[in-house]
Amino acid sequence: xxxxxxGPMPGVEDPRxxxxxxxxxxxxxxxxxxxxxxxxxxxxxSYAALRRTSRLTAFLPVLAETFARERLTALAQHQGSIxxxxxxxxxxxxxxxxxxxxxAALIDRHAAGSVxxxxxxxxxxxxxxxxxxxxxxxxxxxxADAFPKPLTDDVVRAxxxxxxxxxxxxxxxxxxxxxxxxxxxxxxxxxxxxxxxIRDEIDARARDLVATVLAxxxxxxxx
Amino acid sequence: xxxxxxGPMPGVEDPRxxxxxxxxxxxxxxxxxxxxxxxxxxxxxSYAALRRTSRLTAFLPVLAETFARERLTALAQHQGSIxxxxxxxxxxxxxxxxxxxxxAALIDRHAAGSVxxxxxxxxxxxxxxxxxxxxxxxxxxxxADAFPKPLTDDVVRAxxxxxxxxxxxxxxxxxxxxxxxxxxxxxxxxxxxxxxxIRDEIDARARDLVATVLAxxxxxxxx
Numbered sequence: 051x052x053x054x055x056x057g058p059m060p061g062v063e064d065p066r067x068x069x070x071x072x073x074x075x076x077x078x079x080x081x082x083x084x085x086x087x088x089x090x091x092x093x094x095x096s097y098a099a100l101r102r103t104s105r106l107t108a109f110l111p112v113l114a115e116t117f118a119r120e121r122l123t124a125l126a127q128h129q130g131s132i133x134x135x136x137x138x139x140x141x142x143x144x145x146x147x148x149x150x151x152x153x154a155a156l157i158d159r160h161a162a163g164s165v166x167x168x169x170x171x172x173x174x175x176x177x178x179x180x181x182x183x184x185x186x187x188x189x190x191x192x193x194a195d196a197f198p199k200p201l202t203d204d205v206v207r208a209x210x211x212x213x214x215x216x217x218x219x220x221x222x223x224x225x226x227x228x229x230x231x232x233x234x235x236x237x238x239x240x241x242x243x244x245x246x247x248i249r250d251e252i253d254a255r256a257r258d259l260v261a262t263v264l265a266x267x268x269x270x271x272x273x
Numbered sequence: 274x275x276x277x278x279x280g281p282m283p284g285v286e287d288p289r290x291x292x293x294x295x296x297x298x299x300x301x302x303x304x305x306x307x308x309x310x311x312x313x314x315x316x317x318x319s320y321a322a323l324r325r326t327s328r329l330t331a332f333l334p335v336l337a338e339t340f341a342r343e344r345l346t347a348l349a350q351h352q353g354s355i356x357x358x359x360x361x362x363x364x365x366x367x368x369x370x371x372x373x374x375x376x377a378a379l380i381d382r383h384a385a386g387s388v389x390x391x392x393x394x395x396x397x398x399x400x401x402x403x404x405x406x407x408x409x410x411x412x413x414x415x416x417a418d419a420f421p422k423p424l425t426d427d428v429v430r431a432x433x434x435x436x437x438x439x440x441x442x443x444x445x446x447x448x449x450x451x452x453x454x455x456x457x458x459x460x461x462x463x464x465x466x467x468x469x470x471i472r473d474e475i476d477a478r479a480r481d482l483v484a485t486v487l488a489x490x491x492x493x494x495x496x
Binding site for chain 1: 310311314317321326427429445
């Protein structure tokens with residue numbers, strides 16, 4: 051029987067030091083919001099979840115910190131210990147590699163800070179699709195830091211609006227949120243012309259959604 | 274904009290009551306081991322994780338309770354607040370629908386209580402493969418209650434031995450555990466004769482593994 055012995059296996063990175071440092075930063079950020087055990091669990095489960103599917107192995111501790119920070123923020127918003135200043139929109143598709151990434155970036159552009167977006171996938175892909183990165187780059191939107199993430203309970207809870215795109219029943223349904231389903235073609239592996247057409251359709255929907263969400267938000271605030 | 278209003282959407286189950294009851298049972302079981310917030314988070318994140326991929330929608334609150342209980346037990350074992358009486362073996366394949374399910378059931382049979390097994394997948398399938406259920410049934414092993422689960426940090430931490438089967442680098446590597454990789458054909462969608470051959474190969478490896486793990490365990494206990 052081979053054994054890893056007291057240290058890491060040869061040729062395999064040991065993420066513990068990087069994750070330890072990330073945990074220290076998260077603990078500082080969320081002091082008073084969560085117990086240290088909760089923060090550590092979120093970080094390590096976020097790492098394990100991304101490791102299952104992501105191709106970006108060398109960056110996983112960094113991505114895990116980003117993912118855990120976003121999840122803890124969502125949870126604190128849901129619990130009311132971090133303020134929700136603007137409406138929260140969650141975009142969900144199957145792979146979080148195309149449609150939901152484009153929708154998140156385009157809503158973010160049109161909202162200009164008046165709406166906050168998150169995205170996730172029911173079966174996250176290894177990386178954002180290169181054709182998607184290309185057509186978003188044509189609009190001056192850089193998806194270099196975007197990565198596919200699994201859908202988690204915390205981000206659903208923090209959402210005011212959940213938009214699903216081709217992921218069936220993958221999303222938990224909680225009352226009090228608005229659920230929308232967008233019927234869009236999947237850009238994965240399609241020619242650039244088709245991906246551009248999908249991008250432009252998402253762009254039109256993103257503009258409408260931002261306008262509608264802000265109108266509802268103001269209505270709610272004034273009622 | 275359609276809205277779900279104050280209650281659940283028409284035709285969509287509201288899991289809250291079932292999950293609330295499950296949370297009460299888990300809180301009783303893990304009193305003194307974990308804070309209530311940790312237990313609630315494990316339950317809801319287990320629910321969201323299974324909902325992403327499982328086909329067994331009607332049973333999801335029950336499966337989520339089982340999955341969360343197993344994860345919390347693993348975490349408590351890792352932290353030392355629940356005793357690890359026997360060696361823990363974790364089986365990981367891509368879908369947790371065939372190889373790792375067969376291996377877990379066969380190790381469990383051969384170990385007869387002297388080893389504890391868990392299984393998980395890097396990209397869990399919607400259900401255990403019907404051909405796998407069939408050939409395991411031929412041995413008198415009922416997989417009716419088995420379901421594909423995503424690989425989580427907690428079960429890796431609780432493991433003494435991790436066996437991977439065709440899931441690449443999906444598994445976090447922590448020192449102090451023994452890592453093995455079994456090269457096995459994927460039974461998904463194969464004719465029953467081929468699935469039986471894979472089953473029998475796993476069965477032989479399962480016998481060997483149980484013998485080796487117990488020998489190491491006794492060696493460790495006597496040294």
